[in-house]
Amino acid sequence: MKKLDILIAGVGGQGVILASDVMGEAALAAGYDIKKTDTLGMAQRGGSVVSHVRIAHRVWSPLSKEGEVDIIIAFEKLEAARWSHYLRPGAIAIVNNHALPPLSVNLGNERYPGDEEITNILRRWTDRIYFVNGTSRVRELGNIRTLNMFMLGCASLFLPLKVHIWKNTISQRVPSKIRQINIAAFNQGRKEIRNVHL
């Protein structure tokens, strides 16, 4: 592996930062150099959040360059499109098929893009787009807050990190009360991505 640049994008409150922490620590446990950084606005909830995770034998900048990201993991559809210009040609896009309309859309001042538009925006750079039903899957599992681990499960098939490293890291990072369900969400994500066809 030369290098892997990953973006994890979502909405404040969806658990993007914990997901990128887990990915970073898993990469470290696997012996890679890793840098990660989050860009988020001023408040706790509701704004756009994106984490940059860079894994290689030696990483310099913590921020990825536009046009060089290998994998985007988007917890929300609009956020997938928002950061699409970071993708390298042929990158992998894993997109939770779920919409959280911004307030401006609810107020009728702006329009939420349709599925086809979002797909077309991503298609400018890549055809490898995987839509997954993360929100409904984790709702079925019984805890909507495990979406982040579900999405990591999906992404784990594209990263050179062994499954037990992922699971150990998740176990270390989440409280024991909710460990089981988070691991279950991770497993579910791995299963889901195998069933998704391009």
Added chain:
Amino acid sequence: MAKVIKLLSGNEALALGAYHAGVRVAAAYPGTPSTEILESLARFKDIYAEWSTNEKVAMEVALGASYAGARSLVSMKHVGLNVASDPFMAASTTGVNAGMVVISADDPGIHSSQNEQDNRYYAKLAKVPMLEPSDSQEAYELMAYAFDISERFDTPVLVRTTTRISHSKSVVRVNRRRVAPVRQAGFQHDVEKYVMLPVYARLRRPLIEERLVRLADFAETFPLNQVLWGKHHLGVVTSGVAYQYAREVFPTASFLKLGMTYPLPQNLLRSFASQVDRMIVIEELAPFLQESIQAMGIKVTGKEFIPRIGELNSGIIERNSRTAGLLVETSARQTRIAPELPRRPPLLCPGCPHTGIFFVLSSIGRRLKLPGSKGKVPKEPKLIITGDIGCYTLGTYPPLCAMDTCACMGASIGQALGMEKAGIGDKVVAVIGDSTFLHAGITPLVNAVYNEGQITVIILDNRTTAMTGHQEHPGTGISAQGKETRAVELEQLVRGIGISDVKVVNAFDMKALRANVRSSIDSAELSVIIVRGACSVRVPKRTEPRTIDTEKCNQCGICLLIGCPAIQSENEQVYIDTALCVGDICTICQQLCPRQAIAPQSKIEVTKAP
């Protein structure tokens, strides 16, 4: 000692480095991107760590601890150093006893601040040494140097980070453990050093200049000022996170990487310059290094092609270096443009205790804009609302549009009085959070009492410092290290300075909010309204969410005007996202609905949202 390898943020690394360097007293006021430094230090139970009321106080606490023989640290965001600049300058003048380190976390790109400023100039102004880490490993290592330099040169040391250093995680090899402080706490009476009467301050003055000369000499061999030889066609002088970006853009160049950016190592710079064909400076924000190097008579460029505004990244440096002829065009890379999409700014949360009062102010001031209507606000605002720094500044955005100013911590009250004294006819209301009020709102309120102001001051008391991630403050009565202490009662405090019109209102009682705001703005007396309600993020138990009865709802859109993220609309139907609604603690939408169409989920026959 076996090496431990950790993934740490810059802030966590600074804290661990300080802990291992034997820090004993740490003080701070929360501020992005610096907050986690003190949060991390507070977890070590064998040191004293406090949230101070503001940065000035924090600086003074650290200075006192240093005088008394304890290594001390004070951390703050860039604008915090503006607040603390008075004791900072004083600390430079008196010098220290035990080591004292001041961390300033700048915010290039204004991710979460009211301005962009380059605090490296504070080192020059105060004539104190400055260190800058370029990743978490260096952040960890340089704290030991910082305390040593402080003691050896009798000076506070400024450690300057930026958002991208403070908030990036990278690998840290932890190779030290805590050195138990050897010296006992104790203060040595010494008026010539510690009492800055003019006569003694004049004695200190030449010592500061001598100190700088010795520091410049020390910088020549300081281990974190490193020359990394590559090819000699290009020499890059850089520091901080800019080094990481530059390393990526110029993989074959030679680097002079500065860990100490004030004072500069003149000989090292001259020698480096003489061994490269062309020398450039890559630095974020102002041409701080560049101008100093040029003043030495060394030929160097930098800001001619590197922006002086905002945060840098490898892409910006690459593009601009190409234009400047420093990089050969290798491939015709497509320029990437971000797609045009609806923006998603941060919002007040569902169940936020600020929402109700902003709705009231906005409707009394006739500022609300109906959904779908074009243009700005319907009429000229009737109330002037001066604002302050906190989550509540988000009340500026539509649909609430409930703020006219936001400048700096505590400014709302002084500005409100100034507007009143200028003679505008409209009533002026100042809106300020509890933590911000305690930080910098008390003195302007005393000023308003003394100078017979007639303003209304609304203190939004959500019992925490919410925006920076829920830190304790004097009003909560819990210390940074989790100890129960004495809480400062806001109503007693404002009554104590002579204000008689003081009301305390439940943040979720819309009728009471409206009535109390009305009576205060109609009165010609200085008044304070404390709007009290806990931050919804901290409310542990959520109760049954509200739902909209679609039979009763006529789509008037009033509930959308409170800007609650849980209230959404799809295909012309307004609905409440039950996963977001906090339930009984809020009910603002339920109170406002003119058709009583909003109720707990179980009270409505299931006519489910889309």
